[in-house]
Amino acid sequence: MKKPPILTLSQILLLSGVGLLFSCSGSPNQESTDNTTIEISGKINAQLTSPPHVPEPVGSRPAKQVILDMEILEQEGQMANGVSYIYWTFGGSVPGSFIRTRVGDEVEFTLKNHPNNKLPHNIDLHAVTGPGGGASSSFVAPGHEITFSFKTLNPGLYVYHCATAPVGMHIANGMYGLILVEPAGGYPIVDKEYYIMQGDFYTKGNNGEPGLQPFDMQKAVDEDADYVVFNGSTDALTGDNAITAEVGETIRLFVGNGGPNLSSAFHVIGEIFDRVHVEGGKLVNHDIQTTLIPPGGAAIVEFKVEAPGTLVLVDHAIFRAFNKGALGMLKVSGPENEKVYSGTIQEGIYQPEGGAIQTMPGDQGAPEAPTAGSLSERIEIGKRLYAQTCLACHQENGQGIPNAFPPLANADYLNADVDRAISIVLHGKTGEITVNGKTYNSVMTAQTLTDEQVANVLTYVYNSWGNNGTEVTPSMVTKVKSTH
Numbered sequence: 369m370k371k372p373p374i375l376t377l378s379q380i381l382l383l384s385g386v387g388l389l390f391s392c393s394g395s396p397n398q399e400s401t402d403n404t405t406i407e408i409s410g411k412i413n414a415q416l417t418s419p420p421h422v423p424e425p426v427g428s429r430p431a432k433q434v435i436l437d438m439e440i441l442e443q444e445g446q447m448a449n450g451v452s453y454i455y456w457t458f459g460g461s462v463p464g465s466f467i468r469t470r471v472g473d474e475v476e477f478t479l480k481n482h483p484n485n486k487l488p489h490n491i492d493l494h495a496v497t498g499p500g501g502g503a504s505s506s507f508v509a510p511g512h513e514i515t516f517s518f519k520t521l522n523p524g525l526y527v528y529h530c531a532t533a534p535v536g537m538h539i540a541n542g543m544y545g546l547i548l549v550e551p552a553g554g555y556p557i558v559d560k561e562y563y564i565m566q567g568d569f570y571t572k573g574n575n576g577e578p579g580l581q582p583f584d585m586q587k588a589v590d591e592d593a594d595y596v597v598f599n600g601s602t603d604a605l606t607g608d609n610a611i612t613a614e615v616g617e618t619i620r621l622f623v624g625n626g627g628p629n630l631s632s633a634f635h636v637i638g639e640i641f642d643r644v645h646v647e648g649g650k651l652v653n654h655d656i657q658t659t660l661i662p663p664g665g666a667a668i669v670e671f672k673v674e675a676p677g678t679l680v681l682v683d684h685a686i687f688r689a690f691n692k693g694a695l696g697m698l699k700v701s702g703p704e705n706e707k708v709y710s711g712t713i714q715e716g717i718y719q720p721e722g723g724a725i726q727t728m729p730g731d732q733g734a735p736e737a738p739t740a741g742s743l744s745e746r747i748e749i750g751k752r753l754y755a756q757t758c759l760a761c762h763q764e765n766g767q768g769i770p771n772a773f774p775p776l777a778n779a780d781y782l783n784a785d786v787d788r789a790i791s792i793v794l795h796g797k798t799g800e801i802t803v804n805g806k807t808y809n810s811v812m813t814a815q816t817l818t819d820e821q822v823a824n825v826l827t828y829v830y831n832s833w834g835n836n837g838t839e840v841t842p843s844m845v846t847k848v849k850s851t852h
C-alpha cells in the first residue's frame with residue numbers, strides 16, 4: 369500500500385478555490401449592501417392599478433415612506449361568456465391591484481375588509497421579510513381594517529396572496545396579485561409594460577356550463593381545473609381586451625402565477641423573449657422560448673416586437689390554452705417587416721376552442737372511516753378529524769378567532785342544541801349567530817364527512833374544553849340528515 373500524498377489534486381484545487389473566494393470577497397462586484405440601512409426621504413401615496421396596467425416606474429426616486437390602502441371585495445364577475453363566479457379580490461380585480469415599490473421603501477399597508485364581505489381575510493406578501501409575510505399581522509374581519517408596515521429589502525417581482533383558512537379556497541377564488549420591488553435607479557425604461565397573472569379555477573359545473581358557478585373544493589384538491597386563465601377570466605386578454613403595441617416597441621411583461629395548483633409554461637406564440645428575469649429575481653437569461661412560472665412565483669419577460677400581427681400568450685401546457693382559457697393576445701400594429709417575417713398576416717389561427725370534454729371525478733364521497741367501538745375510541749378518532757378539518761378555523765383548543773370564527777370551547781350555542789350542531793357540520797352555516805354573547809356573521813363551509821365521522825368529531829368537541837359531554841352517534845347524524 370502506498371502512502372497517500374500530503375495533498376491530493378482535488379484538495380489543492382479546493383484550497384485554491386477557497387483562496388479565490390477570499391480574494392474576491394472585497395471587490396466591488398460582490399454584493400455586500402445591507403438594504404435595511406437604506407434611508408427614506410419623504411412620503412408618497414402608492415399608485416395601485418388593476419390588470420393589465422402597471423403603475424409608473426420608480427425611476428431615480430429615493431426610497432420613501434409609501435402609504436398604501438387596499439380594500440378586499442367579494443364580488444361577482446365573469447369567468448367566461450355566460451359563466452359567472454363570486455371572486456374574492458384584493459382591490460376589486462383578479463389578480464389584485466399591482467403594487468410598485470423600490471428597494472428600501474417603507475410601506476405602511478392598510479388592509480380593509482369591506483363590511484358586505486362574508487369572510488375574514490389577510491395578506492401574505494412574498495416581498496416581506498417577517499412572520500407569514502405579513503399574514504400574521506393582517507388578519508381582518510369584515511367591516512374592519514388593519515395597518516402594518518414593512519421595509520422592502522430584496523429587489524424583484526413577488527406574489528402576494530390571502531393566507532386565511534381554508535388557504536387554498538381563498539387563493540382559488542382569486543386572492544392573489546403582484547408586488548414589484550425595483551432596484552435603486554429602477555429597471556431600464558421600455559415602451560410598454562403590462563401585468564398578467566395566471567390562475568386555475570374549479571367550478572361545480574364543467575368548463576362552459578352556464579350560470580353562476582360555485583367553487584368545487586373536491587376538484588381543487590384533485591387539481592382538476594375547469595378553467596386556467598390569465599387575469600381571472602377567459603376574455604381578460606382577448607378580442608377588445610387584447611394588450612397592444614406598435615412595431616419596434618420594447619415590451620415588458622410582469623407575469624405571475626397565483627395557482628393555486630398549476631405551474632405555467634409561459635410562452636408567447638410568435639415571439640422569443642430577449643430577456644427573462646428568471647423567477648422574478650436578478651438573474652437575467654436571454655433568448656428564451658418558454659419560461660416556467662410556478663404557483664406563488666413570477667417572472668419578468670422582455671422583448672421587442674419587430675413585425676405586425678397578433679402574438680398569442682399561452683400556457684404551453686396546451687390543452688389549458690385552447691380548452692380551458694389560458695390564452696391572451698398582444699396585438700402589434702405597424703408596417704410589415706419582410707426581413708423579419710415574409711408571410712401574410714393572418715388573424716384567427718390561434719383561437720380558443722372552448723369546453724374541454726371532461727369527466728367528473730368519481731363522486732364516492734369520503735372514504736370509509738374507522739368505526740368507533742366505544743366512547744373513548746370515538747373521542748380519539750374525533751380528535752384526529754378535528755385537527756384535519758376544524759382546527760384551521762376554530763383553533764387548537766376550540767377558542768376560535770374574535771370576529772371571525774366562533775368558539776367551540778365552552779360554547780353556549782353548541783351545548784344548547786345537538787341536532788343543530790350536527791346540521792351545521794353537515795350543511796355548513798351562514799347568517800348571524802350569537803355565541804357566548806358575541807355575534808358572528810360569516811360562512812362555515814359544509815364538511816364532506818361520513819355520518820360516522822360527523823359523530824366522532826362532534827363527540828370529541830362535546831367532550832372537550834368544558835362542553836357538556838354529549839355522545840353523538842352515527843344514527844343521530846343519519847336522523848338529522850333525513851329531516852333536512
Ligand SMILES: [Cu+2]
Pocket residue numbers: 456488489490530531532538543
Ligand atoms: Cu381571503
